[in-house]
Amino acid sequence: MAITREAILAALKGVQDPDLHKDLVDLGMIKEPKADGVNIELTVELTTPACPLKDQIGNEITAALKSKLGAQAVKLNWTSNTAATNVTAKDLIPGVRNVIMVAAGKGGVGKSTVAANLANALAQHGAEVGLLDADIYGPSMPTMFGIHEQPIATEDQRIIPHVKFGVKVMSMGFLLAEGQAVVWRGPMLDSAIRQFLGQVEWGNLDYLVVDMPPGTGDVQLSLTRMVPTAQAVIVTTPQDVALADVKRAIGMFNTVKVNVLGVVENMSGFVCSHCQKKTDIFGKGAGKRCADKYGIAYFGEIPLTEEVVKSGDNGKPILVSHPQDPASLALKDFAMRVAQQVAITANKGQPVTA
Ligand SMILES: Nc1ncnc2c1ncn2[C@@H]1O[C@H](COP(=O)(O)OP(=O)(O)O)[C@@H](O)[C@H]1O
Ligand SMILES: [Mg+2]
Ligand SMILES: [Zn+2]
Structure with missing residues (x-):
């Protein structure tokens, strides 16, 4: 049976961002999950391009997909959408996130x-x-x-x-x-x-x-x-x-x-x-x-x-x-x-x- 997008997201339930203690899926960090046979590819959107936990997150995703879906190869693409804390100075520096x-x-x-x-x-x-x-x-x-x-x-x-x-x-x-x-x-x-x-x-x-x-x-x-x-x-x-x-x-x-x-x-x-x-x-x-x-x-x-x-x-x-x-x-x-x-x-x- 083909591995669906939904199956990938379900298999990642419980894989959390170690800092935020929330599911990567719920945080919207998993993008474009897709499978070709038993090979899975997806993109992880980090909250900062300078994330020190990238390797750890990648290992946990790969392990979950291999154990739960029997994936052979897992290809991870990385991107980031920097989380923003600057909400108070929008008039002065509108494009600055932090x-x-x-x-x-x-x-x-x-x-x-x-x-x-x-x-x-x-x-x-x-x-x-x-x-x-x-x-x-x-x-x-x-x-x-x-x-x-x-x-x-x-x-x-x-x-x-x-x-x-x-x-x-x-x-x-x-x-x-x-x-x-x-x-x-x-x-x-x-x-x-x-x-x-x-x-x-x-x-x-x-x-x-x-x-x-x-x-x-x-x-x-x-x-x-x-x-x-x-x-x-x-x-x-x-x-x-x-x-x-x-x-x-x-x-x-x-x-x-x-x-x-x-x-x-x-x-x-x-x-x-x-x-x-x-x-x-x-x-x-x-x-x-x-x-x-x-x-x-x-x-x-x-x-x-x-x-x-x-x-x-x-x-x-x-x-x-x-x-x-x-x-x-x-x-x-x-x-x-x-x-x-x-x-x-x-x-x-x-x-x-x-
Ligand atoms: N880790 C470090 N190793 C060697 N020299 C340093 C180090 N950090 C700062 N310095 C030197 O100490 C001096 C003061 O540093 P600076 O960054 O100008 O401090 P501040 O901005 O707090 O006044 C500079 O000459 C700088 O090159
Ligand atoms: Mg100085
Ligand atoms: Zn010496």
């Missing part, structure tokens, strides 16, 4: 490094990605991406972002002459952020990654007010003294009712480029302890490596210049966990908004 702020209580912990590489990693998975450098006073992206030209403005005053390494990038640094300082206060910062969101042609994005300035100031308030469903990733370093800064950052996001996705520990151990030995020069574990304490996801550790330091200045994020560096591997893993957490939030419904 806004991810990379934040920390203080400077120098690696926010910009993490943000640039998060954007790159997501783009490498095929996602449409934008990167907004919201560190108005200390923009990093001109140096990190090696972009020093002004972006083009259209006749109706829309700004076309630069595209590099597959990422659309906008930074205050593109608009300033080298060495020129910004001395704006609250209201001007507010309108700058509004323009960076609304006046830039971001187009359709799966993710807009925002590199935040340090601390809990005006830019944080402006951004979270304009995009209440933006979500935060907190960067910390391994020392226990860093916890006070993390606590302050999480406290600020809680006050403005912005969802904190999780914490990543950067500069976690030094990996020697000569012998690959890892030394925990700053101690270890503040990130994990903090995630546990606040009940948020832990996104792992990114080691300190020489190549990351160099990459910060040579106009290529480490993921682009040295994709096999230990820090790159950790950053790729981190990016998948972030994408996974965003999809989980989207499925739960929106985080509480003001």
Whole structure:
């Protein structure tokens, strides 16, 4: 008897998305199931192109079809339809599905490094990605991406972002002459952020990654007010003294009712480029302890490596210049966990908004 479409869907009953704990079929993730004799082919639509559970999901589908329908060969095609959390800023950034702020209580912990590489990693998975450098006073992206030209403005005053390494990038640094300082206060910062969101042609994005300035100031308030469903990733370093800064950052996001996705520990151990030995020069574990304490996801550790330091200045994020560096591997893993957490939030419904 021929295997029908219905039989395939019935056989997949009980195969769940491991994160969402719901049947793939009920979630609408199984597309175009068809059989040719005992060979089955179908398409799985993931909630993010950077899904870390792809292999696991594929194995479970294949096992179910083989055991329940006696399928010989199972061919899986993969596609994605990125789950969206941005429902509150539709007027300002209508095509943007998710806004991810990379934040920390203080400077120098690696926010910009993490943000640039998060954007790159997501783009490498095929996602449409934008990167907004919201560190108005200390923009990093001109140096990190090696972009020093002004972006083009259209006749109706829309700004076309630069595209590099597959990422659309906008930074205050593109608009300033080298060495020129910004001395704006609250209201001007507010309108700058509004323009960076609304006046830039971001187009359709799966993710807009925002590199935040340090601390809990005006830019944080402006951004979270304009995009209440933006979500935060907190960067910390391994020392226990860093916890006070993390606590302050999480406290600020809680006050403005912005969802904190999780914490990543950067500069976690030094990996020697000569012998690959890892030394925990700053101690270890503040990130994990903090995630546990606040009940948020832990996104792992990114080691300190020489190549990351160099990459910060040579106009290529480490993921682009040295994709096999230990820090790159950790950053790729981190990016998948972030994408996974965003999809989980989207499925739960929106985080509480003001
Ligand atoms: N994992 C890492 N390994 C080595 N150097 C790093 C790492 N993360 C950040 N850095 C370096 O630390 C400095 C500060 O990083 P940056 O991303 O600018 O931090 P922030 O944006 O929080 O101020 C930069 O010189 C950067 O290259
Ligand atoms: Mg920075
Ligand atoms: Zn060594």
